[in-house]
Amino acid sequence: MQRNASRLPTYLFIVGTHTGLIFFFYAHATLRTTAYAHWQPAVVYICIEALCLFLLLAGLARVPGKDFADLFIPLGKVVSLLLLAPLVAYFLLVSLMVMRSFAELVRIMFVANTPMWALLALLVLLFMFGAFMGGDSILRANVVFSALFLPVLLFALSSCFKNADFHYLYPSWNSSFDFLRKQEFYSSMFVVSPFLVIGMLPPLSPLRPRGVFLTMLPIWALCLIALHIPILVFGTPAARLLVFPFLATMDSVSLLWLVFDRVTLFYAVSIMAFVSVHASFLLWSIGRIVHKRFPKCPEKPVIAAAAVSLFVWGLMIPGWDWLQNMLFWETWLRILAVFAIPAAVLWRGLILSRRRAAS
Amino acid sequence: MRANSCLADLQQAAASREDLKIEPFALRGTPVWIAGLESLIQRAKTRYELLGSLPETSCSFEELAARLFGEFVPSSELLGKLLQGKLAVLSGDGTRAFVLESEPAELKRAVDLPKEETIVGAPSAAFVEDLNTNVGLLRHTFGSADLRVEYVSRGGPADKRIALVYLGSEASPQLVSEIRGRISAPYRYPVRSEQALISLLTGTRWQLISPLYNTELPEQVSDELLLGRVAILMDGQCTAAITPSSIRNFFAMFSDKHFPYPLMLAIRAVRIIGLLVALLLPGLYVALIAVNPETLKIELALSLAMSRLNVPYPAFIEIIIMLFIIEMVVEASLRLPKSIGPTITMVGGIILGQAVVQAQLVSNLVIIVLAATTIANFTLVGFNNALTIRFLKYFIVCLSAMYGAMGLFAGLIGFILYISSIRINGIPFMRLR
Numbered sequence: 001m002q003r004n005a006s007r008l009p010t011y012l013f014i015v016g017t018h019t020g021l022i023f024f025f026y027a028h029a030t031l032r033t034t035a036y037a038h039w040q041p042a043v044v045y046i047c048i049e050a051l052c053l054f055l056l057l058a059g060l061a062r063v064p065g066k067d068f069a070d071l072f073i074p075l076g077k078v079v080s081l082l083l084l085a086p087l088v089a090y091f092l093l094v095s096l097m098v099m100r101s102f103a104e105l106v107r108i109m110f111v112a113n114t115p116m117w118a119l120l121a122l123l124v125l126l127f128m129f130g131a132f133m134g135g136d137s138i139l140r141a142n143v144v145f146s147a148l149f150l151p152v153l154l155f156a157l158s159s160c161f162k163n164a165d166f167h168y169l170y171p172s173w174n175s176s177f178d179f180l181r182k183q184e185f186y187s188s189m190f191v192v193s194p195f196l197v198i199g200m201l202p203p204l205s206p207l208r209p210r211g212v213f214l215t216m217l218p219i220w221a222l223c224l225i226a227l228h229i230p231i232l233v234f235g236t237p238a239a240r241l242l243v244f245p246f247l248a249t250m251d252s253v254s255l256l257w258l259v260f261d262r263v264t265l266f267y268a269v270s271i272m273a274f275v276s277v278h279a280s281f282l283l284w285s286i287g288r289i290v291h292k293r294f295p296k297c298p299e300k301p302v303i304a305a306a307a308v309s310l311f312v313w314g315l316m317i318p319g320w321d322w323l324q325n326m327l328f329w330e331t332w333l334r335i336l337a338v339f340a341i342p343a344a345v346l347w348r349g350l351i352l353s354r355r356r357a358a359s
Numbered sequence: 360m361r362a363n364s365c366l367a368d369l370q371q372a373a374a375s376r377e378d379l380k381i382e383p384f385a386l387r388g389t390p391v392w393i394a395g396l397e398s399l400i401q402r403a404k405t406r407y408e409l410l411g412s413l414p415e416t417s418c419s420f421e422e423l424a425a426r427l428f429g430e431f432v433p434s435s436e437l438l439g440k441l442l443q444g445k446l447a448v449l450s451g452d453g454t455r456a457f458v459l460e461s462e463p464a465e466l467k468r469a470v471d472l473p474k475e476e477t478i479v480g481a482p483s484a485a486f487v488e489d490l491n492t493n494v495g496l497l498r499h500t501f502g503s504a505d506l507r508v509e510y511v512s513r514g515g516p517a518d519k520r521i522a523l524v525y526l527g528s529e530a531s532p533q534l535v536s537e538i539r540g541r542i543s544a545p546y547r548y549p550v551r552s553e554q555a556l557i558s559l560l561t562g563t564r565w566q567l568i569s570p571l572y573n574t575e576l577p578e579q580v581s582d583e584l585l586l587g588r589v590a591i592l593m594d595g596q597c598t599a600a601i602t603p604s605s606i607r608n609f610f611a612m613f614s615d616k617h618f619p620y621p622l623m624l625a626i627r628a629v630r631i632i633g634l635l636v637a638l639l640l641p642g643l644y645v646a647l648i649a650v651n652p653e654t655l656k657i658e659l660a661l662s663l664a665m666s667r668l669n670v671p672y673p674a675f676i677e678i679i680i681m682l683f684i685i686e687m688v689v690e691a692s693l694r695l696p697k698s699i700g701p702t703i704t705m706v707g708g709i710i711l712g713q714a715v716v717q718a719q720l721v722s723n724l725v726i727i728v729l730a731a732t733t734i735a736n737f738t739l740v741g742f743n744n745a746l747t748i749r750f751l752k753y754f755i756v757c758l759s760a761m762y763g764a765m766g767l768f769a770g771l772i773g774f775i776l777y778i779s780s781i782r783i784n785g786i787p788f789m790r791l792r
Contacts, residue, residue, distance in 0.1 A: 106765050110650070110651055110654075110762075110763050110764055110765050111650065111651075111762060111763055111765060114762065118761075118762075119762075119765075122758075122761075122762055122765070122766070122769055123769075126769050126772060126773060129773055129776060129777075130776045133776050133777070133779065133780035134780060136787075137776065137779040137780035138776070138779070140779040140787060140789045141772075141775045141776045141779035141780075141789075143789075144775045144779070144789070145772070145775065258656075259655065259656060259659060260654050260655060260656065261653065261654055261655055261656050261657065261660075262654065264654075265651075265654045265764060268764075268765070269764065269765075269768040272765070272768055272769070272772065273768070273772050276772050276776075280776070
């Protein structure tokens with residue numbers, strides 16, 4: 001489609017989709033997996049993501065220009081449905097999680113009196129608008145968001161080190177690896193899932209596996225930093241109690257020379273941009289996959305239907321606790337999406353490339 | 360064919376066009392009729408020049424046409440040629456006619472300084488209304504054989520003449536042929552304005568951001584042509600419309616390149632900040648005053664609250680009223696005669712700046728916000744672009760009034776998504792080249 005296009009928008013998009021989750025969920029999700037030495041589950045998450053990403057990229061590299069739908073649809077009606085339906089459901093669930101949690105965060109921070117339906121309506125309209133604009137528009141918009149908001153986010157992030165106490169890093173070794181036995185570890189695994197959107201990128205922009213892995217290096221470093229910031233400020237036991245540990249850490253920073261009372265404002269608006277990119281792209285992907293699988297369903301009505309269902313489900317979720325429960329319930333769907341889909345992509349890639357070589 | 364059809368047709372046409380003059384004349388002994396629109400040509404001068412360019416000996420009608428570089432035309436096309444400002448010479452019996460260039464009436468102004476885009480330290484010739492002069496200006500500025508000029512004739516009675524100008528080596532043939540195709544396509548109204556061009560190029564009348572970037576500077580056009588774009592010149596317009604436009608046209612001008620590189624970057628950075636200020640500042644005011652005062656430092660929040668102490672209505676109404684007044688001042692000052700303009704601006708300034716605040720109808724801060732917004736708006740390059748931002752800020756003000764800082768940034772995110780989705784002839788608007 002765009003043979004001479006620069007790969008920068010793609011790499012920035014990968015950074016953007018991860019940023020939305022890292023600074024939003026990562027600390028909370030990882031902190032609840034174990035009592036101390038949190039770098040261990042974080043590193044395991046990174047290894048899992050690296051492995052799954054490797055499988056996905058190895059598959060995609062063998063069949064350039066094809067996305068999930070193009071790879072799975074030729075497998076027949078039943079098999080393609082079995083692979084694509086959980087993926088679509090998972091994309092929808094991640095969008096729901098991101099949207100509902102962000103609405104919760106905004107409500108805590110900015111607009112305590114605004115009813116939830118009004119907040120959700122704004123977010124859903126924004127995501128739907130982005131999805132209507134199309135995948136390549138989201139990629140381009142993300143370049144602008146990165147230029148505007150990444151520096152702001154890094155500023156907010158670095159300001160947190162003002163209150164850091166590095167003694168909180170200890171104890172730094174947990175020989176029991178108890179997190180592996182906890183369900184929280186598996187239910188928090190959605191923090192590694194943003195890499196799945198890479199599977200929808202090839203028709204928009206060419207991918208170079210090495211470039212993608214190089215992009216992931218700073219992201220993984222940011223994961224570790226984002227996890228440790230609340231620990232460094234509050235200490236592990238206190239940080240584990242917080243629902244939005246990152247937000248609380250930001251709130252603790254006071255910069256005298258700043259016009260604003262808290263740096264939280266910068267944090268929230270930057271996160272909002274990247275959350276919008278992520279959720280819009282997921283909605284667009286849902287429209288794309290459904291349209292390719294059922295060509296009679298046009299993309300935009302599918303996106304609109306997905307957005308309306310997000311709004312309705314978002315309203316039905318009563319609060320943060322329920323959101324946590326939802327994470328438990330959909331653990332199996334998540335494990336299927338994170339492991340089975342990349343493996344299936346690799347399998348299809350191998351078969352198709354062999355078939356091409358034979359012919 | 361009717362006898363003396365050319366003459367009869369012209370006489371019939373002249374009945375309802377009294378500026379069409381047909382008179383008998385003798386060219387070196389050959390009786391002829393000469394016809395022309397006295398509103399477009401200088402008759403006396405043309406007659407004098409006509410005689411001066413012929414030899415003393417008598418010659419036939421065909422010889423006359425050859426010596427005067429005349430072009431024989433059928434009766435049906437004669438009136439059209441006369442409307443283009445040509446002179447017709449008809450044979451004595453009125454059956455045949457040829458047309459030739461005449462001395463035009465002085466309807467065109469000379470190449471002048473730019474009226475809208477004043478620039479520092481750069482060549483300052485600007486386009487005028489005449490298409491040929493404008494094409495000539497471009498040829499003169501560019502001076503390369505690579506500059507291609509195509510005239511698009513749409514054929515409608517009220518359609519204006521359009522020229523496409525591009526560089527053969529830079530513009531992609533696909534782009535040129537697509538633009539040519541779109542501009543020649545049927546349109547339900549006469550193509551006389553830029554709006555018609557926008558509709559033809561995009562297929563919609565509802566796009567907020569124009570696919571055309573207007574400039575009255577030939578130097579700017581030549582820079583854009585080097586980037587592979589196409590300039591559309593329309594007769595009667597003293598700007599060239601460059602397509603496909605890009606976000607770059609909001610903040611970059613060729614004349615910036617007359618400064619050292621770091622200074623050029625600084626100037627462009629000012630314009631980008633201007634764009635953000637013009638778009639966001641009124642919304643930020645509403646968000647911080649009405650919805651999220653707690654995000655400000657307490658000292659600042661208190662001083663802001665003090666400035667609005669006796670203002671009787673919410674921040675949203677306050678800023679909307681003042682924004683409308685500013686819009687009216689800008690609109691009025693565009694149309695005011697030059698002699699009255701400064702007076703009205705001064706009166707407007709005093710009323711807005713002083714009296715309204717003293718009467719405690721709005722706060723001091725609103726005046727500062729408005730001044731900053733209006734000034735920032737005009738840092739943008741291109742009047743069209745400034746207009747787009749002027750318009751879009753109202754959406755952001757409304758969102759800010761509803762959702763505070765979150766609405767403000769949701770508006771910004773929506774705006775960026777919108778401009779990222781625009782494609783002009785298949786080329787994304789959001790690109791830096």
